[in-house]
Amino acid sequence: MNSNTAAAPMIGPRDRESFFEAQRRNRRATWRLSVVSALATVVMGIPLALTITPLLYAAALIIADIVSIWIPLPPSFWQRANELARYGMAAIGWLGQSKAANPQALALGAAVLLLPGAILSVGLWLGVNALFRRAGVGGALLALKAREPNQSELKELQLADVVQEMAIAAGLPAPKIMLIDAPAANAAVIGTSPNDARIVVSRGMLEQLNRDELEGALAHLVASIGNGDLRIAFRVTSVFETCGILVAIVNAPFGRRSRGTLWRIVRYGLFEKKGSEASAQEAAAMAALLTRSAGLDTDDIDDVFDTTAKRKSIFRSIRNFLLFPFFFTNMAIKLSLWFFSFSMLEPSMALLWRKRKYLADACAVQLTRNPDGLAEALRKLNSDRGPIPGGEWAAHLFLVNPAGSDRMSDPKANAAQQQIWAQMWAASEASKTDNPSPPAPADLPSVMKEITATGSAAMAGDASATARMMAFRKAAADALGKPVDEMPNLADIAAAQHGDAAALRRLREFSEKNTTHSAASDSQETADSSSNFAGFFPSLKRRLKRLDRMGAHVELESDGGKTWIVIFALSVLLGPFGLLAVALLLLLIAIMVMSSLAFLAIWMAFIHELFVAFLHH
């Protein structure tokens, strides 16, 4: 079909695969995995529903009790309530295997125990869907500080052209393109559906890739839009966001932070006007908040049941008593959310998402008929990745994982930093000996060692070393474009080492002024939330291997199956322990759910009796 691929020599038997076959295979896998994901969600929903349902009954009971202070409800109402409770107790008794029950009563009991919670969860999920669908992509784009490409700049015109070409190749309307001025090389599709899809490309990627590679990368993104990945991504994140809302709700009695989150969501849902810039930003902030709060954090609870608190008022005791059963509810929900999402939901959804990436890769090969372009692009992007400020919560939408390599530990960035240091070092030497010599990049480590050695010698009081450091200080001041006085001086460094507070403060001020202010806080945030999406990306090696099968010329170093042996040995050794841990955790969750049920039942009975005894006539 294509003269290029036909001309490539085939050496020996290789397991080739046409991109159509690869697409079919990955589509089938997607289908299977989405069934698995749905099942995982349902399984996770069972303990959740079991825990939430009694909460709803408790709320209903209190409302009924309050209403009957003024308007006594008919006795038949209380009879019904009793019947419901009996069905529920029968089901619990069967679970505890203390009693036999007939199937019909069992089904009714299960419905009594599960349905209200399940309906609430599904309702929340629908609400989250509606909320974020309405919010659209504006907030994400604002958070990324995305801008329109400048058509009179060659590279950016090329980008716009390549997107158009790929859209034509795919027979799709061309998606809008936005640029982010980030040095990390990456690109993403952002949106809730093909209609509002935006391709977001970092400026760093434009600098790194040539036209063929750009074509491959963008073909992947365009194909991803065409395959409907945005809808899948939207569903996946909405499940996690629903978990976040659930956690916020069960935390609400205990913590101000969770109440704040909930209030923000309610306010957004009710009052925010569509399309305004502020509302878009708010939506993105909420999404970030919810995906993060799905974790197992108990700060709010610790604040409430803080036994070391100095203030011990009667009000606090009453409140703690009233809230006590909810502590178990809270822990049951958080534990089961954490356990099931960690062990089932996240893995199945991550696998599903990986298949979508492979599928988009295969489709990209179909569009460009040039697997080498995409392979080379992936290789380059992987070596040049880094956090994209503002894109943390949408990390899974990127072409390669934006997290994972810290900017500072990135050898390339480090090398650049050392280069600057070496240059300043050489410059300071030149100013002393009048013999300028350019720094050789090869012996950067030795230069760095020299700087440190001279520095410590100067600290120890060596006069020539001190003079050398002073010259270096002047060169550094020149390089940074600052007066020499503002640079930290040796006396300060020496004093700081001996614990002089004022000197330490001066040094800290200096380093704060000179480190890029945003970088520190941004990378902090990335480290927090990006771990959620680590498993959502197939490894570079596997992607390249699949592209190689479709005809790319990549050199793959084979590890001879050693990793498999290691994994096998590890799983044999640790498997029993892992299973034991899982069993213990399941037991713990069951205990938590049961105690939440029991305590809530007692609590409900107690409160109801209070009402009957004192307030009802």
Added chain:
Amino acid sequence: MSAPSLIVVGLIAAVLLIWFIAVFNSLVALRVRVQNAWADIDVQLKRRHDLVPNLVGAVQGYLAHERSTLEAVTEARTKAVASSSETVAHRAQAESALSGALSNLFAVAEQYPQLRAVESVQLLQEQLTSTENRIAFARQFYNDEVMKFNTAQATFPRNLFAGVFGFSPTAMFVAPDAERANVQIKA
């Protein structure tokens, strides 16, 4: 015939009818996609026709000694524009002549470093490169769609009635001989 068997027969007939309608509609949809893909090629060809005068105007000043090359491009463009109402074969020939003239022009322009440095020329060249690519990708998409359409018609059981309802295999877009000769395969 008893009532239950009547119901069964009716159900089978209904299922068959629904299946038949679905197949027919999918064939129609495929045919429309093929037509659409064909129209897309047209759009891209038109885009190239519009770009060529700009390019010629931009480089004219630098390529005073290469008048024949420039004239060849202008002439090829005029012919290509004129051929847009003629037969497909005719048209393909005129368009590939334009492609040839343009690649010739680019080859000549490579010898003028000061021309390559001009930003507006770079932008124009990028646009033209993109247009060539777009034409190629539009053809590729057309061929993919034709393949799907033809496969759908030729496979059992659709092959039994596709012809009856006026569906016929569509021809793929094959590069004319003149264009194929231009492709230089690097070893």
